[in-house]
Amino acid sequence: MIKIFLYELRRILTNKFFVGLFIVTCIYSWQTLSGDIITGVANTAPFSAWSYGLYLGKTAPLLVITLLFFVTFLYSRKEKQVQSITSTTSFSPARYCLLRCAAMAVGYLLLSVAVIGISFFFYDWVFQFSDFGNLLLPILLILLPTFVFFLGLGMAAGRIFPPILYGIMLLVLIFGQIALPPVADLFGIQFYQSYPLTLPLGADGEPAFSVPASFWIGKILYLAAGGLLMFAALFKKKRTY
Amino acid sequence: MNISIQNVEMTYSNGKQALQGISAPLQSPSLIGLVGPNGAGKSTLMKLLVAGLLPTKGEILLGDSPLISKEKELKENLGYLPQSFGLYDELTVYQFLDYMAALKGIPQSRAAIEKAMAETNLSQYKRTRIRTLSGGQRQRVGIAQAILGNPKLLILDEPTVGLDPEERINFRNLFSKAAQDKIVLLSTHIIEDVQSICNRIIILHCGIILFDGSPQELILAAQGHVGMIDQMPAEKEEGYHITARLNTLKGVCCRIVAEELPPIAQAVDPTLEDAYMYLIAKEEKK
Amino acid sequence: MSFLSYLRVETGRIFRSRIFWLAAVLTLCAPIAGYLFYFPATLNHESSIGLWIANPALAGTFGGTVLFALLTLYELDRVYRKEMASLTDTIVSTLMLSSSRTLSLLLAAAAAVVCAAVLYLPYTLYRTGALWDGGYYLFAYLGLMLPTVWSGILLAAALYQFTRRVELSAVLLTALVLLSMSQYVSDQFLLRWINPLVPWCSDYFGNLRVIQTGLYSRLLWLLLSASLWLLSLPAIRKYGYGLGRSFLKGCRKIYLPFTAFVLIGCGFGMYLCQPFINHSQMEYASFSSHPMSTEPKLTIDEVEITCKPNVMTGTQQGTATYKIFNLEKEDVVETFIMNCGYTIDKVTANGETIPYTDLNNDLNFEKQIEVTIPPGYVTLVMEYSGMPQVWNGLRGSLTGTVFSPEFISLEMCDFYPYHSFIEHGKLELTLPEKLIPISNWVDIEVNLISENTDGTRTWELEPPRGGYFGNLYAAEYIALETETENISAVFYCPKKQQAAMEEVNIQQILADVLEYCSAHYGTPPFAEEGKLRLIEAGIPAMMGGYAVDQTSIMSENTFYEKIYTASAETANSPEIMIHEIVHQWWGLGKNLYDDNTASNGWSSEGLTTYTTYRIIKEKYGEEYAKEHCVDVWQSQADYLKNNFYFRYPEYLDRLPEQYAARVRGSVDSIMMYSVVPLKILKAEKLVGGEEKMDEILKGLFTNQNLNPITYADFLDACGLTEEALELD
Structure with missing residues (x-):
């Protein structure tokens, strides 16, 4: 099982797309940090959890697009042809699919680590700031639900009609630009810019990082929806006739 | 291993009826040639046998239990080469077989892979990326993954397509050897392959089994229905199934298949191909 | 079969393809985004040319380019996906086939763009009315949209021919789109590919520079994409070779790489020698500019x-x-x-x-x-x-x-x-x-x-x-005269705008402002002998306004009719216009200056902004003035107070200079235009109301000894201390 996982991981990481998107994401991360984040978001410090939330929210669409590219590998024409062989082995299709999801998760994680690493380097270089503990919550709040939701959505869409995946990629880019209420704001781009302005200021003049219940509920709903879609895509019995 | 196909019907969602109530027992050891015209239902039958499809009627038993309930057991003992398939181009031959071995859950995979590569003449391409292989070499990788781990049921859909004559003979021998202790089901259009190695032949036509028996039995059935005409009048060519036609100095020499041979024809011993043609022609006439 | 015959059959095939029709219909729909939400000509998108021609055409440019680039990838890949290439390659040279295929896509795109131009013509004519500009319309659709769509096709074809991978080509194109829309190139007209730089549109003063830069940049992109496409032709795979060997073999047709490199050379030449923007540094060096010799020889x-x-x-x-x-x-x-x-x-x-x-x-x-x-x-x-x-x-x-x-x-x-x-x-x-x-x-x-x-x-x-x-x-100026009891003015506006300006009774609006200032502060020195001159300058020259002795100059976007016609609830108040006229009192009539301007923000702008607020309050009511002036100042002051760098100035020193300059510029601007007006407003309350403040200001304005008026003079006149005016 580990061997299959490692092979899948190797196939993902040595893929030209991953390499290309990795470079694009790194450049975009730096651009976002030095453009939008450096002056601080909603009057907070550039290294506040709020500013960091916006940074991750802005880079998340690229992470999602990379993830969706991974998903397209599952449903490509070439993959279907290979499946004519692999599906006749005794390896459970659900487990096989889970393994590949795990490989995709590691790919996504690596990209996330790059995005986070770039930001830490940037903060240390420009502001000599290295207290990264408070940034953990925004990291989890954005990257985890985004991963689960879009993996589930991507797998379900790929199962129905693979070209939809490219449409979703386009929608992801648009999604980041639309003003949404906190419950629906998956990337939190609007939320992180506007919500801190409504909060009381602490002794240091910064609003403490706390998100409203609706934002939490939204994240949980996205997680649940992603989980359900993934479950449906994994375990729906499929016989072609 | 013992598989029993019982009154299996298969109708696709578009209404196309691929199989119409066919039955056949498959027992090891045997090397079964599955032949029939295009669209006869051969690939559908194979997909049913590898649990890639479920029959719309009837059932397939593995031992005494329905195949669907023993899918895992079936797949643990299955080697399958589909008619068209894909490979992970970015992996080397060894890596791909290693990957497949892991999927098949083969213990001591290294030895099994080495053996499969040796049997398919791929040892020299062990570290070659699949994207650089020729069509025939890719076909051999397909066969190698099918025979990997010595499965008890080997289902091969057109395995010798794209292979050179020498390779074809090698593989025929390989399949023949493999069939000593297992079921090998070989779908092919090359009657010569069936004649050389199969101990049983199943002829499918329009979703039904026209013939199920040994090649010799099929040949016997065509005895007296195959003849040679040395000087075939051009206007009579249309009335017969001509299996060979040779232009000679005297005129056109034809080998014909017919229910009743014309007087000018000289009866000859039928080959398996003649017998197959006779059977199909007879069915089409009906 | 000649090249033209291939072109004919390929074009026929493209026009029979459903995917082409889908792309064409979507391209026709794309300009609608320019009416609804895509407003790239942002600096003055209220102009009729911007609203009804530039924005829709730019939306069409973006949409059409994306769609036709994707169509190109689809069509080129289809040949291999459907395994047609193995048949056609044995009959025709791949070079000829690929060229005719790309050219047929270019023709199809041209047809779609022309259809879009024709389709939106009646509606555009209806909406622009007397401001219709046929030349600009042609420029927008045929000068911007068509070449951009063409360059999209050529780039997509080139990328596909290099990579032979649809997905990879799509990713590279997406990266190019993102780069083109990124902040790195947002102010560089030559580097913007899919979103040509159209920063403004002028209804009355022509758009020559935008047209020139637009056409120049499109030509550059066409050259670059054509050269890349030409360079990709030898890369078409043949003889079973990969990219490198196919390319080397293909390069034996020496005219292909040669032409490509010539075009690339032309492109670089165009980039380096562009005649529109100078090579000065981005930040304003100083007002003295180049030093002139001080000891004349x-x-x-x-x-x-x-x-x-x-x-x-x-x-x-x-x-x-x-x-x-x-x-x-x-x-x-x-x-x-x-x-x-x-x-x-x-x-x-x-x-x-x-x-x-x-x-x-x-x-x-x-x-x-x-x-x-x-x-x-x-x-x-x-x-x-x-x-x-x-x-x-x-x-x-x-x-x-x-x-x-x-x-x-x-x-x-x-x-x-x-x-x-x-x-x-x-x-x-x-x-x-x-x-x-x-x-x-x-x-x-x-x-x-x-x-x-x-x-x-x-x-x-x-x-x-x-x-x-x-x-x-x-x-083509005409002069609109305005007379009040104490002061008269002449407003120079374009003849084309005369009817619209008279319709909104601009003379009366100007007279109201002049009367207000004269009545409250006194008449400026020039009033006895001359007239105040107001000049409407075209947006091609400047945005906003400035004032010099006896003359206030404002850009055309200050005079859009709707600023003066819409109801007070929705109108953009004529703030800039009022502001620049008020400068004839505060700034020119009386200069306001302080040695500590950098720290306390005291300048002519503060009192001018306050007076503008008072005029708006009188004209549009207290509620409107509060919402559009006081609340805006307050939110800006709050923003400043809460801003991280204002709270922790030590971090400003850690920022790279370009960002620090941005922050400092924003701080200075808020101090002058928001904090100081708020302080004057506070002073107004402390001294006993508007009338009292008007008296004080009149005293300052007419006091011959004071020039310039410093912050200390203002505080003395009010009888207040600096601390008393500190904001909460």
Whole structure:
């Protein structure tokens, strides 16, 4: 099982797309940090959890697009042809699919680590700031639900009609630009810019990082929806006739 | 291993009826040639046998239990080469077989892979990326993954397509050897392959089994229905199934298949191909 | 079969493809986004040309380019996906087939763009009405949209032919789109591919510079994409080879890489030698610009200049004749400054050609020319020509000196190679007959000296201050007169706008402002002898406004009719217009200055902004003024107070200078335009209300001893302390 996982991981990481998107994401991360984040978001410090939330929210669409590219590998024409062989082995299709999801998760994680690493380097270089503990919550709040939701959505869409995946990629880019209420704001781009302005200021003049219940509920709903879609895509019995 | 196909019907969602109530027992050891015209239902039958499809009627038993309930057991003992398939181009031959071995859950995979590569003449391409292989070499990788781990049921859909004559003979021998202790089901259009190695032949036509028996039995059935005409009048060519036609100095020499041979024809011993043609022609006439 | 036959069958096939029709229909729909939510011409998207022509066409450009690039990938890949290539490659050369396929896509795209232009024509005509500009419409669809869509097709085809992978090509194209839309290139017209830079649209003053830069950038992208496509043709896979070997084999057709490299060379040449933007640094260096020598080694008694702008090409040709006395007994190298876009064609001294050096050291708006002047009396003649260039710092807005059929704007060193020692200057300017020149300085008279037979008129300027000609604006101006009890004014607006301005009764609006200020603070010094002049300048020259003695200059976006016609609840108040008029009292009538301006924000802007608020309050009501002025100042002040860098200035020092400058600029602006007005408002409450404050301000305005008025003067007049006005 580990061997299959490692092979899948190797196939993902040595893929030209991953390499290309990795470079694009790194450049975009730096651009976002030095453009939008450096002056601080909603009057907070550039290294506040709020500013960091916006940074991750802005880079998340690229992470999602990379993830969706991974998903397209599952449903490509070439993959279907290979499946004519692999599906006749005794390896459970659900487990096989889970393994590949795990490989995709590691790919996504690596990209996330790059995005986070770039930001830490940037903060240390420009502001000599290295207290990264408070940034953990925004990291989890954005990257985890985004991963689960879009993996589930991507797998379900790929199962129905693979070209939809490219449409979703386009929608992801648009999604980041639309003003949404906190419950629906998956990337939190609007939320992180506007919500801190409504909060009381602490002794240091910064609003403490706390998100409203609706934002939490939204994240949980996205997680649940992603989980359900993934479950449906994994375990729906499929016989072609 | 013992598989029993019982009154299996298969109708696709578009209404196309691929199989119409066919039955056949498959027992090891045997090397079964599955032949029939295009669209006869051969690939559908194979997909049913590898649990890639479920029959719309009837059932397939593995031992005494329905195949669907023993899918895992079936797949643990299955080697399958589909008619068209894909490979992970970015992996080397060894890596791909290693990957497949892991999927098949083969213990001591290294030895099994080495053996499969040796049997398919791929040892020299062990570290070659699949994207650089020729069509025939890719076909051999397909066969190698099918025979990997010595499965008890080997289902091969057109395995010798794209292979050179020498390779074809090698593989025929390989399949023949493999069939000593297992079921090998070989779908092919090359009657010569069936004649050389199969101990049983199943002829499918329009979703039904026209013939199920040994090649010799099929040949016997065509005895007296195959003849040679040395000087075939051009206007009579249309009335017969001509299996060979040779232009000679005297005129056109034809080998014909017919229910009743014309007087000018000289009866000859039928080959398996003649017998197959006779059977199909007879069915089409009906 | 000839190439044309292949082209015919390929084009026929494309037009029978459902996917093409889908792409074409979506391309036709794309301009709708420009009506609804895509407003790239953002600096003044209220203009009719912007709203109804530029934005839809730019939306169509973006959508059409994406769609046709994807269609190209789909069509090129289909040949391999459906395994058609194995059949066709044995019949036709892959080169010919691929060329005809791409060309047929270009033809199909042209058909779609022309259809879009025709489809939206009636609606555009209806919406723009009298402001319809057919030339601009053609430019928008055929000059911007079509070449961009074509370059999208060529780039997509090139990427596919290089990579032979649809997904990889799509990713590379997406990266290019993102790069084109990123902040890195947002102010660089040449590097913006899918979203051409159209920062403004002018309804009344022409759009020549945007059209020129737009066409230039499209040509560059067409050249680059065509060269990349040509370079990709040898990369089409053949003989079972991969990219490298196929490319090497393909390069045996030497004309392909050769033409490609020639085109790339042309593209780079175009990039490096673009004539529109100068090469100055982005930040404004200083107002003194290039240093001029302080110890004169010569005197320049007189300069006579003849300028002949060519409004069709946006260039001018001029001759400046200087009467010089070189005090030294030897050659003196003297430096002149002129617009970076001009080149010196010839310099003669007493009829002899003499050497000169164009230092090409662009700084702000100008560069230096060094001329070696012989000793004694010298008649120096400098012939110069070229297109005036936009300062690099304004490259994102493309505003600056312009020569166009509808509008001309000229500043100091745009007239001629300038020198500060000139005693007396005279300038003859030949303009199309419909253009009427007005100087921003009331004492620089502009006189018509001849009506020429070629449809031009020659004007003469003779400034009282040596060779300084101020700023000159020329358009088809008409003068709208306004009279009040104490002061009269004349408003120069374009003739095309006259009806609209009279419709909104602009004279009355101006009169209201003048009356308010005169009644509350007194009349400015010029009121007895002269008139206040208001000049509407075209957006091609500037955005916003400024005021000089007796003259307030405002850009055309200050005078959009809807600012004055819409109800108070929805209108953009005519703030800029009022603000610039009020500057005739605060700033020009009385200068406000403080040594501590950098820290306390005290300047003419604070009191001008406060007065503007008072006028708006009187005109539109308290609620409206609070919402549009006081609340805005307050939110800006809050923003400043809460801003991280304001709270922790030590972090500002850690920022790279470009970001620190951005933050400091924003702080200064908020201090001047929001914090100081809030303090004056607070003072108003503390001194006992508006009437009391008006009395105080009137006292300050009429006090002859105070010039400039400092913050301390203001506090003394109010009887308040600095601490008392600190904001909460």
